[in-house]
Amino acid sequence: MTFRKRHEFFINGDWVQAAEAPTIEMLNPATEQSIGSIAAGDENVVNAAVAAAKEALPQFSSTSVAERKELLQSILSVYRKRRDEIAHAIMQELGAPRHLAYGSQTAAGESHLDGFLQALGTYKFEETLMNGDLVVREPIGVCGLITPWNWPINQIALKVLPALAAGCTMVLKPSEFTPFNAMLYADILSEAGVPKGVFNLVNGEGPVAGAALSRHPDVAMMSFTGSVRAGAAVSKDAADGVKKVALELGGKSPNLVFADADVDDAVKRGVRQMFNNTGQSCNAPSRMLVEQSIYDRAKEVALKTAEQQEVGNPDDAGRHMGPLVNHIQFDRVQELIKTGMDEGATLLCGGLGKPEGINEGYYVKPTIFVDVRNDMRIAQEEIFGPVLCMIPFEDEQQAIAIANDTEFGLSAYVQTKDEEKAMRVARQLQAGMVHINGSGMAPGSPFGGYKKSGIGREGGTFGLEEFLEVKTITRPKETN
Known part of the structure; x- marks a missing residue:
C-alpha cells in the first residue's frame, strides 16, 4: 500500500508546505497499517487561510449566477473524471468496501452537484414583495466548514458547493481521520477553475484547527457536521462573534x-x-x-x-x-x-x-x-x-x-x-x-433534523439559503 506524506495545506490556490507542524499518521482501518500522514494545522495556519478567503470575497461575491453555475458545471466535469481517485482514497482511509466507496460514497459528489445546479437555475436572489419592498439575498461572507469522516465527500459537497453557488469564500477543515479524499477534492476544485482564495483547506484536529476557525472574527458562518458534543463546542466558540452556525449532528432513528x-x-x-x-x-x-x-x-x-x-x-x-x-x-x-x-x-x-x-x-x-x-x-x-x-x-x-x-x-x-x-x-x-x-x-431535498440532530438544512435550495443573508430594501411608495 502506498505511503503518502501530505504535509501541506491548500491556501490561496496553492499547496503550502507545513513549517514544523505536528503530523498525524493515517492508518488503514482494515489492516491497521500506515497509509501516510498529514500535517496538523494550528491557529496561524487557519489565520492565513481565512485571510486568503477574506481577500477573495469581494470579487467572488460579485460574480453572476450564470458564472457560478458555469463553475459548478466545470467542477462536475472534473469530478467525474477523477471520481475513482476519490473512491480509492475513501476505501483506504475509511475502510468502506469497494462497492460502497465506488458507489454511493462517491456518487453523492455528483448527485449533490445536480441538486445545487437545479437550485441555481430557479432560485430568486431578488424579489419584490407584495408590499413593494425589495428582498435581496447576498452571500454571507467567509465560511468555516468542518466535515466528518463517515460520509466524507457527501458532507464536503453539501457544504462547499452551496457556498460556491451563493458566492461565498471558505476554509474547509475535513476530518483528520479521512483527509486524503478532501485533498483530492481541493485539486479537483483548482482544476475546475475555482479562483484563488475562494476555497482553502486546512487539516488538523477539531480542538485546535476547528476551534481556531470557529472563533475567527473574520468568519461569518460555521457549518459543522459531526457529534453533538463537537457541535456544541463549535457553537460555543462561535458565540462571542455572534456568527451564524449550521449544525448536522447525530441520530437514533x-x-x-x-x-x-x-x-x-x-x-x-x-x-x-x-x-x-x-x-x-x-x-x-x-x-x-x-x-x-x-x-x-x-x-x-x-x-x-x-x-x-x-x-x-x-x-x-x-x-x-x-x-x-x-x-x-x-x-x-x-x-x-x-x-x-x-x-x-x-x-x-x-x-x-x-x-x-x-x-x-x-x-x-x-x-x-x-x-x-x-x-x-x-x-x-x-x-x-x-x-x-x-x-x-x-x-x-x-x-x-x-x-x-x-x-x-x-x-x-x-x-x-x-x-x-x-x-x-x-x-x-x-x-x-x-x-x-x-x-x-x-437530490435537492432538505437533509437535517429536529432537536439535538442539528440546526438548519443541507441540500438544494434549502442548503443554498444557509449561506445567504437576507436584505430588505425599501423605496418610496407611490401614493394616489
Missing part, C-alpha cells in the same frame, strides 16, 4: 414496522440499512420498532438477515461489511455492546469481539439486540456501529410515543401497506426526514 407491512421485506431492508457503512451513518435506522403481533416473525427474519451479512476486506468485490474507521470507534462500539448486555437486552446475534477468523483491523460483529426497552442506554445513545435494537409495541400511538422518546430527530422510517396510516404516522414523528416503505430522498 426509529424504524416503525407495522403488522400490515410486508414484514419479511421491511425487516430485511431495515437490517441491511443498519449494517450499511458499518452502521456509521447518522440517519441509520438503529431502533426497529415492531408491532407485537409480528415481533417473533421479525426476530426470525432479522436473525437470518444478520447471519447472511458477510464481513471482509474493503478491497474485495462483493456487498460485505467493512471495518469501523479507527480504534476509538471500535472501543466505543464494544463498550456499548457490553452495556446492552449488562442492561438486560437479549443478544440475538453478534456481540463482543471481532468476527471469527479476523485478527487484524477494526472489524466488529453485526449485532442485534431484542427485547430492548427504550430507556436503555443502547436505545438512547448513538452507537455509530452495526448494532440494531429491536423494540416491540402494542399499537400505533405507543409506536409514535416510543419513536419520539429520544433527544434526536434526524430520520424516521415507516413500514405499512396502509397509505393513510403511513402519512398519519409520518406527520406525528418528530424527525426532519421520514421514509415510507424504503423510499429514498432525491
